[in-house]
Amino acid sequence: MIKYFNVPADFRSETIDKYEELNEKYTESKVIETYGQVTIDNYIGSGRAYDLLPQVDLEALEKYIAYSRERGIGFNYTLNSTCMGNMEFTREGILKIIRFLDELHRVGVRSLTVALPPLMEIIRMHQYDFEIKSSTVCQVVNADKAMSYKKLGVNKIVIDESINRDFEALRNIRNAFGDKVEIITNVICYKNCIYEMFHHNQTSHDSGVESDKSSATYYSHRCIMKRCESPEKILKLAFIRPEDLVHYTDIGIHYFKLQGRQAVKDGDPVRAVTCYMEEDFDGNLMELLDMFSPTNSFQIYVDNKKLDNFIEPFVKINGFCKNNCLECNYCEKFAKEHMDYQDIDKVFQLAENFYNQYDQFNNMVKEVETSKCRGV
Numbered sequence: 001m002i003k004y005f006n007v008p009a010d011f012r013s014e015t016i017d018k019y020e021e022l023n024e025k026y027t028e029s030k031v032i033e034t035y036g037q038v039t040i041d042n043y044i045g046s047g048r049a050y051d052l053l054p055q056v057d058l059e060a061l062e063k064y065i066a067y068s069r070e071r072g073i074g075f076n077y078t079l080n081s082t083c084m085g086n087m088e089f090t091r092e093g094i095l096k097i098i099r100f101l102d103e104l105h106r107v108g109v110r111s112l113t114v115a116l117p118p119l120m121e122i123i124r125m126h127q128y129d130f131e132i133k134s135s136t137v138c139q140v141v142n143a144d145k146a147m148s149y150k151k152l153g154v155n156k157i158v159i160d161e162s163i164n165r166d167f168e169a170l171r172n173i174r175n176a177f178g179d180k181v182e183i184i185t186n187v188i189c190y191k192n193c194i195y196e197m198f199h200h201n202q203t204s205h206d207s208g209v210e211s212d213k214s215s216a217t218y219y220s221h222r223c224i225m226k227r228c229e230s231p232e233k234i235l236k237l238a239f240i241r242p243e244d245l246v247h248y249t250d251i252g253i254h255y256f257k258l259q260g261r262q263a264v265k266d267g268d269p270v271r272a273v274t275c276y277m278e279e280d281f282d283g284n285l286m287e288l289l290d291m292f293s294p295t296n297s298f299q300i301y302v303d304n305k306k307l308d309n310f311i312e313p314f315v316k317i318n319g320f321c322k323n324n325c326l327e328c329n330y331c332e333k334f335a336k337e338h339m340d341y342q343d344i345d346k347v348f349q350l351a352e353n354f355y356n357q358y359d360q361f362n363n364m365v366k367e368v369e370t371s372k373c374r375g376v
Contacts (some may be wrong), residue, residue: 001249006076006182006257008272008291009036010264011054011064018270022277034068035076035113036261042101044079047223053261053283063109069108070153077104078261080115080135080205082197088118098126105130115200117152124153131155136184137200142169143176152349156180158257163188164238165321167251174252182255183248185240185276186289190233192323195219218361220288224296225355228348232335234302236325239289241304242276248313260291268291298351307336 007019019031039055049238062115065075087093097119104112105128114120116136123130134140134149134160147177148159149157161184174181189196199219234350238308240248245256258272275281277326281288285304301365313320322328356362 001028001252001254003245003249004032004255004257005029005273005276006033006035007031007269008258009034009054009064009075010260010269011036011056011060013064013067014070015175015270019073019273022270022274023072024279028048031073031273033076033111037078039190042096042098044081044084046263054265057299058103058107061109065108074111075314076111076113076133077109077111078135079119079123080113080137081349082115082137082200083204084116085205086120088122090261094216098120098294101128101130103252115157117220119323120154133182135156137199138195140173141330144174144261146173146177146181150177156182156255158182158184161238162191162242163190164336165311166319167315169320170248170253171246179252180255181253182257183253184257185245186258186260186272186291187238187240187294187315188259188289189237190223191236191238192251193223193226195222201222217359221359221361222357224298225352228351228355229330231341231344232332232350233337234286234300234344235307235310235331235335238287239285241285241307241311242279242281242288243304244307244311245276245279247311255340259292260293263291263295265293267291296351298347298354300344300347302344310334310338315347335372336365 019034023030036053036056038056038058038061039053040055067282068075084093088097101123107141110129111131111133113133113135114123115137120132120134123132132154133156134154137161138149138157139160140146140149141155141160141163157173157180159170159173159181161316164183164187169179170181170183193199202215202219219365225235228245240256248254248256258276260267260268260269260272263269267290269291272288275288281304285307286300287294288304312356325331
């Protein structure tokens with residue numbers, strides 16, 4: 001079965017040329033789409049803060065889409081903000097949205113990733129010929145939810161990362177929705193994270209502004225600290241290794257998305273997607289998940305090849321993961337047997353100390369408490 005890949009856009013023509021070369025080289029894998037959004041004069045947010053992304057306006061986007069299309073590669077525009085300040089429920093806001101959609105259509109956009117149901121309804125009621133893809137932030141975790149989005153006019157769904165290893169749920173969704181099911185591979189978020197949906201809202205509000213403030217670091221710091229609680233937490237990221245893609249194609253999933261819009265400026269998306277196309281990577285798994293652009297200074301080494309059999313019980317035993325770590329030590333046991341447990345733990349301790357000391361939110365609360373005690 002052919003594997004189709006969707007990768008974050010860096011908006012460079014030379015990168016598209018490289019994807020075209022990969023498509024010619026590999027017969028069983030194809031880069032069919034890149035995704036991203038404009039960062040200049042964009043008043044409808046997305047799932048990333050603009051200052052982390054390549055600076056692109058509509059004119060540059062139009063040229064990029066045309067260049068990509070000539071080489072057989074599509075483009076998907078990300079409109080996956082989880083909050084638009086309720087502008088979508090006002091006449092002025094709807095008019096603003098429609099005008100922006102008109103502009104996107106004019107420059108060649110024909111595919112959108114959307115999170116908000118009312119935005120999906122606006123798009124369909126205005127009778128655009130956009131293909132709508134529901135974002136992973138829609139948290140599709142079962143067949144019923146998938147079908148609800150299909151009734152809203154969604155053509156393709158991106159699965160919630162939390163069920164990446166729940167093969168029974170994935171199979172049910174695939175069988176109910178059809179073959180347009182996409183799954184994220186290089187997941188860096190902690191599974192069942194309590195901060196996730198709130199983080200999406202924070203990013204939506206900060207997406208159009210400079211994010212050098214406590215709101216921008218609160219969730220990202222806590223995400224990192226959650227992973228740093230113990231080495232086995234790394235295994236609880238819902239990543240899919242290149243070698244494990246076969247388990248997903250076996251159940252009929254052949255659309256794969258690489259996350260990392262925030263990494264394309266300094267990372268290597270071409271190298272990352274090549275590893276997944278080849279279904280093989282010999283190196284530090286954490287570098288691959290970060291698309292070879294480190295998210296922080298506390299880098300650990302996780303030998304990807306030592307995780308070869310980790311996914312087996314998830315594949316073979318329905319309901320293997322009960323999402324109750326207190327009653328299961330599989331990840332901890334596997335980590336101790338296959339990872340450099342002590343070395344990783346040392347790095348984690350350094351990271352935890354750093355983030356606790358320099359967290360902007362914590363420091364701000366402490367300053368307020370100090371001022372309050374002084375009567376300021």
